[in-house]
Amino acid sequence: MSELIPYIDRERPDTGLTNAKLGIWLFIASEIMLFGAFFSSYIFLRVGAPDWKTFAYGLTDPAAIHAPAAHDDHTDHATENASTADTPAKALATPTHISSPLHASIPMATINTIVLITSSITMVMAWASLVLKQLGRFRLYMSATILLGLLFLCIKYTEYSAKLAHGLTPGMSPLMGMYWVMTGLHVVHVIGGLVVNLYLLIPGSRMWKTNPEQFTGRIEVAGLYWHFVDLVWIFLFPTLYLL
Amino acid sequence: MSDHDSHKLSFVQRYIFSQDHKVIGIQYAITALCFMFLGLVLMMLMRWQLAYPGADDPSIPIFGKLLKNALPGGKLTPELYNSLGAMHGTIMVFLGVVPLAVGAFGNYLVPLQVGAGDMAFPKLNMSSYWAFFIGGVVMLSSFLMPGGAANSGWTSYPPMADIAQGGLSAQFSTRLLSGQSFWLIGMVFLISSSLLGSINTIVTIIQLRVKGLTFMRLPFMVWAQLVTAFLLLLAFPPLEAAGLMQLADRLVGSNFFLPAGLVVTGEAVGRVGGGSPLLWQHLFWFLAHPEVYVLILPAMGIVAEIIANNTRKPLRGYKSMVYSILFLGFMSFIVWAHHMFLTDMGTVISAFFQTTTMIISIPSVVVITAMVLSLWGGSIRFTTPMLFALAFLPMFGIGGLTGLPLGLAATDVHLHDTYYVIGHFHYVVAPGTILALFGGIYYWFPKATGRKMSDVLGRIHFWPTLICLNVIFFPMFIQGMAGVSRRLFDGGATYTHAQPVMWTNKVMMMGAWTLALVQIPFIFNFFWSIRHGRKVGPNPWEATTLEWAAPSPPIPHGNFETPPVVYRDAYAYSQPGCAKDYLPQNEPEVG
Amino acid sequence: MSTESPEAFKKHIRGYILVFVALMILTGMTVWVSSWKVGVPIAVAIALVIACTKGALVATVFMHLKSEKPIIFYCLVLTLILLLSVLLLPVATALLTMTNNAG
């Protein structure tokens, strides 16, 4: 019997792709839609909020919660600022003189951005080392990628604990809700990537001896995923922390 | 000799955790059929309730006694009615029709029709099935939660869904162990399953086509599955996002879908708010409109195959059909807000979505017209699958045409949330898709088992099913136009304007119960024919596509004895100057 | 790409390092710009431009999109169009609704 499934370790001539390469790009496409929906929610809630302060800090006056709004218009929130900003244009134009509850984390988030971008370059170098047939350097770069990923998680952990210590929970405001789900989902993706990378570094690399082509392909695919996780962070960072 | 590869595999590897696309396809089929039967039973209970809403009316036969604890006095409680409604929709769409149309037919047929030995990623394929299975188990176990299964409709609209079943309780365990939370967790599994499955299908179609099988030679079924897979791949993630956000609202106290100052039954909901219920509707319908095409496209694919085979003619306008469904797939992403005309979207946006909705009905019409025209001048064989395929055409036609008044904002104002909407989509999905799926089962059964299902029993199944479906769903249009709302526990008994049409509730109930009864010939036929059906060769229908070039059943892990090579289009029937009236795709030109 | 000679391939590696440096600079820039006191629309515009530039660099160079096959390209273009639809249409409904109500 001829091979059961072709184009695992070599490219199909007319498409120029291996199965895994096409597969991972399709997966990334669906991930784009997943994170896209979160960004969409962020924009939708922010534009729909009466003003920046309610979006970022929620209703500060608990009494307002118990007084139903005068008209049952869902955009008309009963807040002290409602009168000054009942159109989205005004809400957008309001300068952010009230700083975001996330501004305190800018230094940490910036470091994390740097960490993640660095891990992207080590990842691409890991793959390049395999193309140049240097397994030793691959191991080095892959280990660096994993360590940087772990560092990212450690910093994130510190940031999360600080948030919780200050009572900045998901229920506080739409902004904090978005912050927790978006970064939370991103963290899940980082962990997933770390598991895959760890597998490829230790047990998976045995394949280098039996089928170096396929192994290089696997690293490339894992790399594409890892870069995507980096790419998501590149958009999360300004959206959540800076704006 | 045929399983020289699989003799090393244990029973568990071969039938339970199998990586063979055919076994996985059959696993999907059987699980989905069971779920569909369960969905039908739920609907029977609800229909009985609507026919006999009064306290003194007769109690539910059989089930009233069987489920004494859940049905006090042999009748549904309002809460249970809501749960059954939500779960009927969820089960039918996400655990029944999609797994059958995409999971089962897609899995079984796509590799065979492109001439491949298996799906591109067999392990992933197995995981999709098991993710689906876990999702199903989670959904079912939600019936056991305190407060019962999810009861906010299959659409799970917040704010109700956010706070239903203890969503605001102080106790984390109460919030977690509730029907609605389980619904959301189950959905996350089902969505992940569909995402993995769709990646597999697309890669299989693009990468594993055999030599000579160019895109324009693909059977229409494969095209339909390709477009479907793209819809699943790109439309499902936003619902996954929305599901996670609703779960966060329920479990960790965020307010994505809870507006500020929300008052429920006269009491303020003590939450900060700041969210928007409309956000859920957007994300939900961003999936759910493409989802309706996920429900219909594989059915169109099945029907096209059966029609081409049984008219003994090439499909008329194959290319225009392909371009139509590509266009339809794309457009289906930008029509979703026609489900939201009655929210305060504003007229500009309504005008936009009503225009795109009118445009999207064009490709459906093209496909249906092409199939009807294919009948013209054909020497039609009225086989059992063909009966189902022929019935599909007018039934889908009714479903599609009744969609137009819903797509126009002015008329939808009156029809929205009435039984008319229920009639509309059931005509597309039940007499439409489900008939096509039955047809597909009769058509490919010989491929999977090497035996044919009984034609006599097939006819005994077909005619009553067709009649019952119409008896159930046609009165819904009448009720809807009379203004009867959907989701009423008493079917409208307390409304004056509903009185003239209340009698139809009894008709629909009888239709529903009879429908269940007439599935018995099918169930019997299915199991009996596996062992005792008439034995047939690899190509009993004298068909042209590649699955018929494989033995029946195809070889485990590999399908074909030698990989086929394709020489021509998918439907070379009745070619001039040819002795047989069909030329299989893999047969080299003779003479 | 894997068929190229090691010498040619080393050029790619230089490219990766250049992109890495550019990404670092852009990260610094976006943080610095965010401390300016400008209106929200301008701040959003600047942040978006910088983020898109960084994203494009990662996608084209690290993820090799600049030499990728057409099929992948088509899939991504489709995805991006749909992404725009999910990003913009819901917001459009929110914006237009509210202007209606205000006016």
Ligand code: HEM
């Ligand atoms: C061919 C053109 C079609 C048009 C113009 C159309 C239009 C519509 C519209 C405007 C609604 C919303 C009605 C309302 O809630 O007031 C609707 C509901 C629905 N349609 Fe269609 N439709 C079409 C085809 C289909 C197809 C092919 C399917 C499924 C296979 C389908 C399934 C549904 C479902 C499930 C709902 C109701 C969802 C709910 O509210 O629970 N439709 N349709």
Ligand SMILES: [Cu+2]
């Ligand atoms: Cu729709």
